[in-house]
Amino acid sequence: MKPGQGLMRHYLQFKDFRAEEYAHLFDRAAIIKRRFKNYERYQPLADRTLAMIFEKASTRTRVSFEAGMYQMGGSVVHLTTGDSQLGRAEPVEDSARVISRMVDIVMIRTFEQSKIEAFAAHSRVPVINGLTNEYHPCQILADLFTFIENRGMDRRGAIDMNCLKGRVVAWVGDGNNMANTWLQAAEILGFTVHVSTPSGYEVDPVVAGIKNPACYRVFKDPREACDGADLVTTDVWTSMGYEAENEARKAAFADWCVDRDMMARAKGDALFMHCLPAHRGEEVAADVIDGPQSVVWDEAENRMHVQKALMEYLLLGRIG
Secondary structure, three states: OOOOOOOOOOEOOHHHOOHHHHHHHHHHHHHHHHHHHOOOOOOOOOOOEEEEEEOOOOOHHHHHHHHHHHHOOOEEEEEEOOOOHHHOOOOHHHHHHHHOOOOOEEEEEOOOHHHHHHHHHOOOOOEEEEEOOOOOHHHHHHHHHHHHHHHOEOOOOOEOHHHHOOOEEEEEOOOOHHHHHHHHHHHHHOOEEEEEOOOOOOOOHHHHOOOOHHHEEEOOOHHHHOOOOOEEEEOOOOOOOOHHHHHHHHHHOOOOOEOHHHHHHOOOOOEEEEOOOOOEOOOEOHHHHOOOOEOHHHHHHHHHHHHHHHHHHHHHOOOO
């Protein structure tokens, strides 16, 4: 969205949008997904260009954004620190000023949140957080949409946001960017997160930016965190950038493997999610991630559909 075309918005963390905006995004994602499944051509972003900047490796983020933008009629420029001035000490502010004059929207997957915030502050176009050390809002978008698909859509495919109210999400594992973003989502959308992490790996509510501590509860025992949960979710024990801690983390997280016992303590119809890639036998047992309660493959696909809705919203505003 070039200057003069209306209010420009960025999507740098989950709390950047209000509940009613998420209702719109999920509704649009459902419509866009149906069109995709029915092979209906829908290209509202023709002649728009997405720049994807990767300082962290990616499979799902790259494929979902790239395929999604092409399906919406746009084009994509793929940049890494190895093939651009971003890896040669050019100030991020200068990169933002240049890149945003040549494209219509930017997605960045990087390390520190401060870097994407600096880029956005000097960008002429919307910037999307594809992942930082602190937050992963696009993944939680997909996770919530997947939950709604399973628990909050009527036969006509209409979204019911009330299906999230009062629900319990059990987060078992590292107090990382995913955990931070789950807490933000709970505060905005009215559900509760049961958080269980090993000592020393807790969620920092200041980093998460939580104002209402009632949106989450902390459990030392991961099994207790799963009691009565509607959704049990986890992530790898060692995120990108923390590989040197791998052996220490394996020892610390040994009791935080989501297994059948944990799932049995959740509600009978509880879902299991994982943002992937997964390590069977570490953070999740094989018979859980490959079991009947797992929706990880729908969850992975839904990255593309919610991100298409997000790009549509940031570039074109509210549709429908």
